[in-house]
Amino acid sequence: MxxxxxxxxxxxxxxxxxxxxxxxxxxxxxxxxxEEREPSPExxxxxxxxxxxxxxxxxVEDTRLGTSGTYDIRQCVHCGLEQTSPVLSPEALKGLYQKxxxxxxxxxxxxxxxxxxxxxxxxxxxxxxxxxxxxxxWRGGSGRLLDVGCNEGRGTRMYARNGFQAxxxxxNEAAAQVARDxxxxxxxxxxxxxxxxxxxxxxxxxxxxxxxxxxxxxLIEARRILADGGQVWISCPNGxxxxxxxxxxxxxxxxxxxxxxxFTAKTMFHLLxxxxxxxxxxxxxxxxxxxxxxxxxxxxxxxxxxNRQLRxxxxxxxxxxxxxxxxxxxxxxxxxRGRGDCLLAVAVKT
Numbered sequence: 001m002x003x004x005x006x007x008x009x010x011x012x013x014x015x016x017x018x019x020x021x022x023x024x025x026x027x028x029x030x031x032x033x034x035e036e037r038e039p040s041p042e043x044x045x046x047x048x049x050x051x052x053x054x055x056x057x058x059x060v061e062d063t064r065l066g067t068s069g070t071y072d073i074r075q076c077v078h079c080g081l082e083q084t085s086p087v088l089s090p091e092a093l094k095g096l097y098q099k100x101x102x103x104x105x106x107x108x109x110x111x112x113x114x115x116x117x118x119x120x121x122x123x124x125x126x127x128x129x130x131x132x133x134x135x136x137x138w139r140g141g142s143g144r145l146l147d148v149g150c151n152e153g154r155g156t157r158m159y160a161r162n163g164f165q166a167x168x169x170x171x172n173e174a175a176a177q178v179a180r181d182x183x184x185x186x187x188x189x190x191x192x193x194x195x196x197x198x199x200x201x202x203x204x205x206x207x208x209x210x211x212x213x214x215x216x217x218x219l220i221e222a223r224r225i226l227a228d229g230g231q232v233w234i235s236c237p238n239g240x241x242x243x244x245x246x247x248x249x250x251x252x253x254x255x256x257x258x259x260x261x262x263f264t265a266k267t268m269f270h271l272l273x274x275x276x277x278x279x280x281x282x283x284x285x286x287x288x289x290x291x292x293x294x295x296x297x298x299x300x301x302x303x304x305x306x307n308r309q310l311r312x313x314x315x316x317x318x319x320x321x322x323x324x325x326x327x328x329x330x331x332x333x334x335x336x337r338g339r340g341d342c343l344l345a346v347a348v349k350t
Contacts, residue, residue, distance in 0.1 A: 132285025153179030284340030
């Protein structure tokens, strides 16, 4: 890893200071190199290009899938965007996604059958009404909608049920085929490679933007395929969540190395404005499942080992009920104060 870092930058300067809370912070200044390279925390902020970072949290590990490596969360001192450091190469990330993350063809198992029944049942509608909709699943409307990163099409089907002419876009051919078997139109390519004949009225980036190494370009491409007055819907973890402070390195939404950017409302709106969008809505929710997963990560994490307790239905359900009905006042207050776990933003193309 050290050899990789030395290859990535010419010179790194570190200084230490106490912040207003008396916490020691590490300030990292990265000297630029002459040649152009893909952006990364070692070469510049993904939002403003700044070269000076504050280390907010060190030694973060993958508490979900147990992939190897430790990472730091660094904040650009100029614009405030937080990024995972180091960012793995596209080839390394692709390998991890293929091995651990993407849809692998699981279907017609007890787990998938019960999951399917639950997500398309009145019980799930009631639950999201109580718990909060973190993916725009119950937002109605009409017109053409593109669900970016649709996987096997569960969300795409919900958008179609809500009145939209919904299509999906994903890189995983196996997942796309499952969606097509359900009657959906799914395009297999990157957003940059996608050139529709008719523009869309809505582009959904539900838990997608934090995964890309170039969020600015993703929003530029989303704007390109939108009709005049079209909207982008974004949901992602909230970098100002109070649960992040509570769980520290075990906060489930660090999700290193897969989550590259960690947005707040401020940095999200900054990025939207610079890519040709005007924010029109912002809200926050704290899904009980996310709280449950952070608890499980805190208790059961073992370095380098996949945390299978995250798929334990009884444990997860019990913790979800505890979070929603016992911790309700804290979750509600966090949302009201802008410290909820999930950030949702709607912006219109200008």
